[in-house]
Amino acid sequence: xxKILFACDIDNTLIHSYKYRRSGDICVEWIDGKEQAxxxxxxxxxxxxxxxxxxxxxxxxxxxxxxxxxxxxxGRVPALALAANGGVLLRDGLQDTAWAHQTAxxxxxxxTEVEVLRGELEQAGGFSRCxxxxxxxxxxxxxxxxxxxxxxxxxYGRTQVSVCRSGRKVYFFPLGIDKGTALRKLCRQLxxxxxxxxxxxxxDIPMLAAADCSFVPSKEIADSLPGKKCMICPEGQVFxxxxxxxxxxxxx
Numbered sequence: 001x002x003k004i005l006f007a008c009d010i011d012n013t014l015i016h017s018y019k020y021r022r023s024g025d026i027c028v029e030w031i032d033g034k035e036q037a038x039x040x041x042x043x044x045x046x047x048x049x050x051x052x053x054x055x056x057x058x059x060x061x062x063x064x065x066x067x068x069x070x071x072x073x074x075g076r077v078p079a080l081a082l083a084a085n086g087g088v089l090l091r092d093g094l095q096d097t098a099w100a101h102q103t104a105x106x107x108x109x110x111x112t113e114v115e116v117l118r119g120e121l122e123q124a125g126g127f128s129r130c131x132x133x134x135x136x137x138x139x140x141x142x143x144x145x146x147x148x149x150x151x152x153x154x155x156y157g158r159t160q161v162s163v164c165r166s167g168r169k170v171y172f173f174p175l176g177i178d179k180g181t182a183l184r185k186l187c188r189q190l191x192x193x194x195x196x197x198x199x200x201x202x203x204d205i206p207m208l209a210a211a212d213c214s215f216v217p218s219k220e221i222a223d224s225l226p227g228k229k230c231m232i233c234p235e236g237q238v239f240x241x242x243x244x245x246x247x248x249x250x251x252x
Contacts (some may be wrong), residue, residue: 002193006054006247007183009199010062010070014047014240028071032051036069037146039240045243048073053251057186059179059197059207061085061171063097063133081189085173085203086182087136103136103177110161110174114138117159117172121151138172166201180206196250215243
C-alpha cells in the first residue's frame with residue numbers, strides 16, 4: 001500500500017504559540033534561546049507514531065528560516081516541505097533550485113507592483129514588520145488589528161496580487177503562489193496516492209481543496225470547500241490531536 005500523503009499547515013494546526021501553552025506541552029521552537037511554540041504531549045506522540053507510516057509534507061507561509069526553527073519528533077526532518085506559501089520546496093531540508101527558478105518566473109510579472117506596494121506600505125508605516133518572504137510574497141505585521149483591516153480594505157480587489165488578512169497580519173500573494181497550486185504541482189511529481197490535508201485558516205483553503213480528504217477546525221472553513229470531503233474537529237477537542245489521531249486511523 002502506498003503511503004498517504006499528509007499535507008499539513010504548521011501554526012495553529014500542529015503547533016501553538018507560547019501564549020497558549022498548557023501544562024505538559026512540549027516546546028518545539030526557540031528564538032534566541034527563548035521558548036516560542038509548543039505541541040501538546042499527545043500531538044507530539046501521535047506525530048511520532050505515524051511518522052514512518054505517512055509522507056508528511058509541512059505546508060506553511062513561514063519563511064525557510066522560520067520553518068527550520070521547528071524541531072520535529074526524534075530530531076527528524078520531513079523529506080519534503082513547502083515554505084513561503086509554496087514558493088519554496090525543501091527536500092531533506094535543502095532548497096530545490098529548479099522549484100526556485102519556477103517560482104521566480106511566477107513572481108516576475110508581479111514584481112514591480114509588489115515593489116510599489118511595499119513602498120506605499122513603508123511610507124504609511126504603523127507596522128512592526130514589512131518584508132518580502134523568500135522572494136515569494138510580501139508580508140506585513142501590524143501592531144493592532146485596525147490598521148491591518150484598513151490595509152486589507154484599501155488593497156483588496158485593487159491589485160493583481162491576492163490580498164489576505166489573518167488578524168494583524170496581511171499577506172500579498174502573487175497569483176500562483178498559494179498552497180494549493182504548490183501542492184498539486186508537487187503531487188504530480190510524487191505520483192498517485194491518497195492525499196489528506198489539514199489547515200486552520202483562509203490561506204489553507206487552496207491546499208484543503210486539493211486533497212481527497214481534509215481536516216478543519218470549524219464549519220466555517222468546511223463551508224468554503226463545497227463538494228469536498230471534510231472532517232470537522234469536534235467541539236472541545238484539541239485540533240492538532242484531532243488531525244493526527246484521524247490520520248492515524250486512516251493507516252490502521
